[in-house]
Amino acid sequence: MFRSVCVWTGVLxxxxxxxxxxxxxxNTKKEWxxxxxxxxxxxxxxxxxxxxxxFVLFAILIMCFVLVKLLxxxxxxxxxxxxxxxxxxxxxxxxxxxxxxxxxIFIKRSIFGGDWGISETLYRNQDVWDVFISxxxxxxxxxxxxxxxxVPLGLALGIYAALKKNKWQDYTISTLVMVFISVxxxxxxxxxxxxxxxxxxxxxxxxxxxxxxxSWPMFVSVIPAVISLAFGSVAxxxxxxxxxxxxxxxxxxxxxxRTKGLKRSQATLRHALRNAMVPVFPMILGEFVGxxxxxxxxxxIFGIPGVxxxxxxxxxxxxxxxxxxxxxxxxxxxxxxxxVVDISxxxxxxxxxxxxx
Amino acid sequence: xxxxxxxxxxxxxxxxxxxxxGDIHDKKLETKPVGYFRxxxxxxxxxxxxxxAAVIIFFLILYALLVPVFGANDYTRAATDTTYLQYAxxxxxxxxxxxxxxxxxxxxxxxxxxxxxxxxxxxxxxxNPVVEVYRAGYEKAGTxxxxxxxxxxxxxxxxxxxxxxxxxxxxxxxxxDWQLEHDIQVIYPAVDTKKFRIESQRSDxxxxxxxxxxxxxxxxxxxxxxxxxxTTGNDGDYYSRRxxxxxxxxxYATVAGTSTATSxxxxxxxxxxxxxxxxxxxxxxxxxxAYGQDIFTRLASGARFSLVFALCISAINMVIGAFYGAIEGxxxxxxxxxxxxxxxxxxxxxxxVVVTLFKLHLANKVGAVPSLLFAFVMTGWIGMASTTRMQFxxxxxxxxxxxxxxxxxxNFRLMFKHIFPNALGTLITSAVLMIPGVIASxxxxxxxxxxxxxxxxxxxxxxxxxxxxxxxxxxPHIILFPALFISLLMISFNLFGNGLRDAFNPSLRxxxx
Numbered sequence: 001m002f003r004s005v006c007v008w009t010g011v012l013x014x015x016x017x018x019x020x021x022x023x024x025x026x027n028t029k030k031e032w033x034x035x036x037x038x039x040x041x042x043x044x045x046x047x048x049x050x051x052x053x054x055f056v057l058f059a060i061l062i063m064c065f066v067l068v069k070l071l072x073x074x075x076x077x078x079x080x081x082x083x084x085x086x087x088x089x090x091x092x093x094x095x096x097x098x099x100x101x102x103x104x105i106f107i108k109r110s111i112f113g114g115d116w117g118i119s120e121t122l123y124r125n126q127d128v129w130d131v132f133i134s135x136x137x138x139x140x141x142x143x144x145x146x147x148x149x150x151v152p153l154g155l156a157l158g159i160y161a162a163l164k165k166n167k168w169q170d171y172t173i174s175t176l177v178m179v180f181i182s183v184x185x186x187x188x189x190x191x192x193x194x195x196x197x198x199x200x201x202x203x204x205x206x207x208x209x210x211x212x213x214x215s216w217p218m219f220v221s222v223i224p225a226v227i228s229l230a231f232g233s234v235a236x237x238x239x240x241x242x243x244x245x246x247x248x249x250x251x252x253x254x255x256x257x258r259t260k261g262l263k264r265s266q267a268t269l270r271h272a273l274r275n276a277m278v279p280v281f282p283m284i285l286g287e288f289v290g291x292x293x294x295x296x297x298x299x300x301i302f303g304i305p306g307v308x309x310x311x312x313x314x315x316x317x318x319x320x321x322x323x324x325x326x327x328x329x330x331x332x333x334x335x336x337x338x339x340v341v342d343i344s345x346x347x348x349x350x351x352x353x354x355x356x357x
Numbered sequence: 358x359x360x361x362x363x364x365x366x367x368x369x370x371x372x373x374x375x376x377x378x379g380d381i382h383d384k385k386l387e388t389k390p391v392g393y394f395r396x397x398x399x400x401x402x403x404x405x406x407x408x409x410a411a412v413i414i415f416f417l418i419l420y421a422l423l424v425p426v427f428g429a430n431d432y433t434r435a436a437t438d439t440t441y442l443q444y445a446x447x448x449x450x451x452x453x454x455x456x457x458x459x460x461x462x463x464x465x466x467x468x469x470x471x472x473x474x475x476x477x478x479x480x481x482x483x484x485n486p487v488v489e490v491y492r493a494g495y496e497k498a499g500t501x502x503x504x505x506x507x508x509x510x511x512x513x514x515x516x517x518x519x520x521x522x523x524x525x526x527x528x529x530x531x532x533x534d535w536q537l538e539h540d541i542q543v544i545y546p547a548v549d550t551k552k553f554r555i556e557s558q559r560s561d562x563x564x565x566x567x568x569x570x571x572x573x574x575x576x577x578x579x580x581x582x583x584x585x586x587x588t589t590g591n592d593g594d595y596y597s598r599r600x601x602x603x604x605x606x607x608x609y610a611t612v613a614g615t616s617t618a619t620s621x622x623x624x625x626x627x628x629x630x631x632x633x634x635x636x637x638x639x640x641x642x643x644x645x646x647a648y649g650q651d652i653f654t655r656l657a658s659g660a661r662f663s664l665v666f667a668l669c670i671s672a673i674n675m676v677i678g679a680f681y682g683a684i685e686g687x688x689x690x691x692x693x694x695x696x697x698x699x700x701x702x703x704x705x706x707x708x709x710v711v712v713t714l715f716k717l718h719l720a721n722k723v724g725a726v727p728s729l730l731f732a733f734v735m736t737g738w739i740g741m742a743s744t745t746r747m748q749f750x751x752x753x754x755x756x757x758x759x760x761x762x763x764x765x766x767x768n769f770r771l772m773f774k775h776i777f778p779n780a781l782g783t784l785i786t787s788a789v790l791m792i793p794g795v796i797a798s799x800x801x802x803x804x805x806x807x808x809x810x811x812x813x814x815x816x817x818x819x820x821x822x823x824x825x826x827x828x829x830x831x832x833p834h835i836i837l838f839p840a841l842f843i844s845l846l847m848i849s850f851n852l853f854g855n856g857l858r859d860a861f862n863p864s865l866r867x868x869x870x
């Protein structure tokens with residue numbers, strides 16, 4: 001695609017007279033389109049990936065749907081309920097049809113119709129989709145804050161460590177990074193909760209309830225969760241960017257840049273950093289997509305009323321409609337992250353050709 | 358000038374053996390040959406942090422394997438003992454490090470009534486729960502009341518004091534004999550409970566003195582407690598040792614029941630009763646949890662479970678992944694594409710969903726542990742398979758494979774005799790790196806309560822963490838030791854795995870550390 005855009009601008013520049021402009025435009029558009037639909041172009045690659053994504057999503061949904069349908073619904077048959085009513089309701093919902101027919105009904109209703117059903121146990125008689133949407137802001141809030149904290153910090157630490165490679169600063173940062181990558185996230189969540197919330201009492205133990213997402217008390221109450229979330233991604237980013245940058249710094253073109261007279265800072269900023277960011281940036285993008293998913297454990301520890309908690313509750317309460325929706329949601333997020341990361345490689349660095357082995 | 362030799366027909370006798378012996382004498386190699394694995398081990402040994410990590414792992418495994426076997430005592434074996442709850446939430450105590458605060462004590466602020474009640478235990482038994490008084494009898498600013506407060510250091514092992522127990526005659530006699538033998542007081546004199554007007558005070562074994570209805574002790578002029586010991590009634594001919602100051606008139610039990618089934622209700626001191634019951638003084642290096650289970654041995658058995666579990670899974674996954682990846686990589690083409698799609702689909706199912714579905718379907722039929730194991734095996738092999746597949750793609754078109762094929766080697770032989778050994782190093786590395794991953798996600802799942810592996814005999818690190826979370830503010834030690842253990846295990850396993858990877862693939866060195 002990059003090449004084709006270049007062709008287009010080049011032709012535009014050479015366009016001299018106004019009379020032929022329309023014709024030339026048509027030509028260039030054709031050319032552009034030709035490049036676009038050429039075999040192995042990024043367009044086809046993206047299309048292929050998206051088609052594949054839906055295929056995988058569909059297969060996973062079918063698997064989970066069948067497995068969920070095979071589960072007994074014991075709650076409805078509990079003592080004291082009208083069995084007649086239950087049977088009628090099951091008939092109305094199509095529970096007596098073959099499972100594959102039911103799956104088709106499910107796909108028609110949920111994916112094409114947007115109706116994911118009604119909560120049976122967890123939020124009785126509420127629309128599953130509405131409850132899910134109402135849970136999203138809390139998760140996104142915490143994750144956005146943690147991204148804002150962790151991306152600059154992680155990059156700065158990684159770059160600093162790479163520049164000071166094999167000095168004590170590098171050793172300190174690398175050791176800390178190793179520790180924070182290895183230690184499970186709940187361990188430092190406990191530490192943060194015990195130290196800052198209980199001993200020092202700077203923050204409340206749990207997230208504040210309410211929907212005033214951007215207010216100051218809300219911000220204060222999510223800080224412990226944000227810090228605990230950020231630890232892991234700071235460490236991951238720092239490790240990755242250090243490895244990439246230190247590899248680029250030792251490459252030949254850096255030597256060339258220095259010999260042609262660039263200062264070290266100039267060479268690093270203009271040549272090394274830009275090249276080192278090529279694999280790091282997709283990782284950050286991937287994390288941005290992951291913002292929606294959130295972290296099950298951190299949400300549980302700090303009582304964040306988000307999607308993760310909804311998912312856990314739907315498992316313990318056996319609310320299958322929630323389970324199906326969140327299952328599709330998490331699968332989609334995982335797949336989308338993969339696609340975004342892969343495509344962004346090609347967009348960031350035109351040298352990487354997509355769709356070719 | 359000589360005639361040109363007839364090279365085509367040289368007579369046989371003109372030939373001469375260059376060497377008559379059967380062997381060809383080459384110069385022998387002076388150094389020993391270095392194989393692939395030996396070379397890898399040599400590289401590994403040069404990496405100091407990995408070696409240290411390996412040593413730490415060795416000790417952690419030793420702890421996990423040996424402690425449940427040799428560290429077990431009468432207390433840890435009595436898993437269903439009802440007196441367990443009396444010893445719940447005891448703090449870590451290790452005499453070796455008592456100076457560093459590892460003494461089973463905690464700082465507390467007590468009201469005056471509470472403070473006196475605790476010292477009363479000390480007066481009666483000689484073991485004072487109040488180890489140290491930092492600040493005595495001050496009024497709290499801002500509370501409005503004029504009650505006094507004490508900042509003290511409390512010994513958690515003694516502070517619970519007495520409990521009431523109902524014993525059979527045999528048990529009653531056993532304790533009396535033990536008291537005589539060891540010269541330690543377990544049973545303390547019965548209290549005349551009729552003197553208390555409040556019902557709850559009558560069942561409180563720690564009240565042996567006069568006190569107000571609010572529980573504040575009434576002291577005499579010298580500041581001593583006024584005992585309310587029972588001096589009348591039957592105590593089943595108590596013959597054992599008596600407390601100091603007893604002139605023989607105190608009664609040590611309340612007898613109930615009929616003459617054929619007598620039972621004795623006695624006041625026992627939890628600390629010495631523990632000694633009687635389990636044969637040693639209560640002292641727990643890591644403390645006890647909310648159910649009174651010893652964390653030191655329980656953590657070891659939890660760790661053993663987690664380690665064995667992770668090892669099994671990583672072994673199973675390695676085998677499955679090796680076969681799957683070998684077939685994918687070797688045959689390529691349509692086989693490869695189909696099998697890749699299958700693993701693609703499995704790979705993209707969120708792990709929580711897999712665990713949940715397996716638990717819902719299988720946990721009742723085969724148990725919680727096998728269902729979790731299936732869930733791990735379901736998706737865990739995919740990484741291994743893709744590693745193997747990559748190695749197969751790299752090696753399957755090389756010349757030595759072609760020559761082996763020309764010599765008549767079959768597919769199976771080519772796959773596992775000629776190509777597979779090249780993938781072994783990376784496979785072993787990823788199997789080792791999988792162990793901490795499995796332990797981490799197992800503890801995640803049990804921590805989140807999606808699977809429950811906790812019972813009186815079995816536990817896992819995640820269950821211990823999850824159980825301790827509710828008490829993180831008041832009893833952080835319950836969560837501290839499992840958290841420390843898993844952190845140490847994770848760090849050293851990752852270092853060890855990275856070292857192995859560098860040793861087996863020197864070309865990958867430094868790409869990810």
